[in-house]
Amino acid sequence: MAIQKKKVTANSGRISLLVNGKPVEFEIGSLPHQVDTSHTLAHTLRETLGLTGTKVTCDNGACGSCTVLIDGKAILSCMTLTVECQGGSITTIEGLRNADSGELDPLQQSFIDHTAFQCGFCTPGMILSAKALLNENPSPAEEDVKEALSGNFCRCISHYQVLRAVMAVAGRGGGHV
Numbered sequence: 001m002a003i004q005k006k007k008v009t010a011n012s013g014r015i016s017l018l019v020n021g022k023p024v025e026f027e028i029g030s031l032p033h034q035v036d037t038s039h040t041l042a043h044t045l046r047e048t049l050g051l052t053g054t055k056v057t058c059d060n061g062a063c064g065s066c067t068v069l070i071d072g073k074a075i076l077s078c079m080t081l082t083v084e085c086q087g088g089s090i091t092t093i094e095g096l097r098n099a100d101s102g103e104l105d106p107l108q109q110s111f112i113d114h115t116a117f118q119c120g121f122c123t124p125g126m127i128l129s130a131k132a133l134l135n136e137n138p139s140p141a142e143e144d145v146k147e148a149l150s151g152n153f154c155r156c157i158s159h160y161q162v163l164r165a166v167m168a169v170a171g172r173g174g175g176h177v
């Protein structure tokens with residue numbers, strides 16, 4: 001499975017991250033505006049930063065719906081402590097759109113074009129896992145896509161359309177975030 005864990009730990013009373021290209025800094029502590037050492041990245045993104053595009057389903061590393069990118073690689077944000085991400089560049093589904101033109105990422109557009117979702121709950125994680133693959137391998141084979149998405153579950157059985165959507169972008173420069 002392509003999803004990786006990041007091991008960079010904050011070493012002061014503060015933690016700095018780049019989230020969708022914007023610098024954010026938190027005090028570490030247990031007050032409401034602070035990041036507790038027990039907070040997962042999924043919790044910080046959703047509850048502290050309001051980036052609810054990142055979905056939490058199983059909350060124990062089994063479904064892939066909480067996948068985000070750190071330094072271009074896929075991680076499970078429900079299994080990653082925020083303090084482990086010190087200095088990292090995080091990309092969530094909200095950050096994939098081109099910030100200047102507002103244009104959707106080619107993968108986002110391809111998911112729409114191929115109707116590669118039903119309820120859409122797994123979709124942010126699917127797209128970010130696919131993005132991590134294209135960052136590493138811009139022209140993957142179908143088997144590479146299946147392997148990269150093997151940790152992303154879809155209860156609506158949209159996997160066939162997802163595969164088509166990702167393959168439509170493969171080889172067209174859909175990586176590099």
Ligand code: FES
Nearest residue numbers: 057059061064078
């Ligand atoms: S919510 Fe993180 S893997 Fe399921």
Ligand code: FES
Nearest residue numbers: 118120154155156
């Ligand atoms: S589209 Fe519903 S879980 Fe995947």
